[in-house]
Amino acid sequence: MQYYVSPFNKEAKLKFPKKITIYDTTLRDGEQTPDVCLSPYEKLEIAKKLDELRIHQIEAGFPIVSSQEREAVKTISNEGLNAQVISLARTKKEDIDAALSCDVDGVITFMGTSDIHLEHKMNLGREQALNVCMNSIEYAKDHGLFVAFSAEDATRTDLDFLKRIYKKAEEYGADRVHIADTVGAISPQGMDFLVKELKKSIKTDIGLHCHNDFGMALSNAISGLLAGGNVISTTVNGIGERAGNTSLEELVMALKIIYGVDLGFKIKYIQELSNLVEKYTKLKVHSNKPIVGRNIFRHESGIHVDAVIEEPLTYEPFLPKMVGQQRQLVLGKHSGCRAVKAKLDECGFEVTKSELCKIVEEVKKNREEGTYIDDKVFSEIIKTIRGPADP
Structure with a gap:
């Protein structure tokens, strides 16, 4: 058995869409994290690893930003990946032309639709904005692109206007529309309401x-799926503007294990992908980050370690090898005899019961004095208790 979750999950009788598409925006929204700048080579390496995971779509970048960005997006587009390669474009002809020059399969064209965006950023009225958006959709479709129209700040947009602009986008040939919860300001219940309302007006796919400004990106994404949306935007390690985006690894594993929805991803590459993004973005993954954090499969507490040695799933919802992680038993203040004995066995040391008890006490004492118990320190403790003889 590789995982063991609550049997009550199935009692909820939830219904997900038959087909769910994940488009990953690590290379676009993820790179918009302050202080992050990826080279074309780094972008390509991440894209190839995403493709190895079998991601459905890769949002490779924002071509209008710079010549180097266009180079990166074009390189990814021509790499022969299985994933569909898309890029971001404002509702401007020059942005769509830049995307076309990169040989992408499609574009996400966007405009802020909330009154606060229209007034303070766009300086446009609703009718003007609607016309600009439709012109860009029409232009992109005329050039053979897959087109997703994203209403930026959709979750703070007037509902009637949002319905109208999405309906028009559908009529102009948009392949899907996106609800952008731009500042993470909607609740899961609000997302449920919004998607169901939109489904009354449009038939196209809803992304x-x-x-994650309030820590609800994952919950909002799942709520939106259950309400009838069928496309989710993610980033590796949950990076992105401010508090980041829906985490790819959290969404994939929650759907697979908690909800029983397997999207066919090669999840054994999750940790490799996380490490690669951490390396190139230089954004350190928090130790307690779900799925990929270094502490997720590390155990110190004696009570936990005793049980994990007997049956890992007592304190792990799934086995680490599923995502390319490894279990680690950590020695410290909370360690008991069984954990120390396991470490001794691993190192090839045989000790008496009396020596074991003394080693446990020394481990606790050293840790409480501020010393981390690595292999070198552990060996020194053993030598102190039983002498320097080789194992």
Whole structure:
């Protein structure tokens, strides 16, 4: 058995869409994290690893930004990946032309639709904005592109206007529309309401681009799926503007294990992908980050370690090898005899019961004095208790 979750999950009788598409925006929204700048080579390496995971779509970048960005997006587009390669474009002809020059399969064209965006950023009225958006959709479709129209700040947009602009986008040939929760300001219940309302007006696919300002990006994404959306935007390690986006690894594993929805991803590459993004972005993954954090499969507490040695799933919802992680038993203040004995066995040391008890006490004492118990320190403790003889 590789995982063991609550049997009550199945009692909820939830219904997910038959087909769910994940488009990953690590190379676009993820790179918009302050202080992050990826080279074309780094972008390509991440894209190839995403493709190895079998991601459905890769949002490779924002071509209008710079010549180097266009080089990166074009390189990814021509790499022969299985994933569909898309890029971001404002509702401007020059942005769409830049995307076309990169040989992408499609574009996400966007405009802020909330009154606060229209007034303070766009300086446009609703009718003007609607016309600009439709012109860009029409232009992109005329050039053979897959087109997703994203209403930026959709979750703070007037509902009637949002319905109208999405309906028009559908009529102009948009392949899907995106709800952008730009500042993470909607609740899961609000997302449920919004998606169901939109489903009354449009038939096209609905994508969900959720930000994590209140820690609810994952919950909002799942709520949107259950309400009838069928496309989710993610980033590796949950990076992105401010508090980041819906985490790719959290969404994939929650759907697979908690909800029983397997999207066919090669999840054994999750940790490799996380490490690669951490390396190139220089954004350190928090030790307690779900799925990929270094502490997720590390155990110190004696009570936990005793049980994990007997049956790992007592304190792990799934086995680490599923995502390319490894279990680690850590020695410290909370360690008991069984954990120390396991470490001794691993190192090839045989000790008496009396020596074991003394080693446990020394481990606790050293840790409480501020010393981390690595292999070198552990060996020194053993030598102190039983002498320097080789194992």
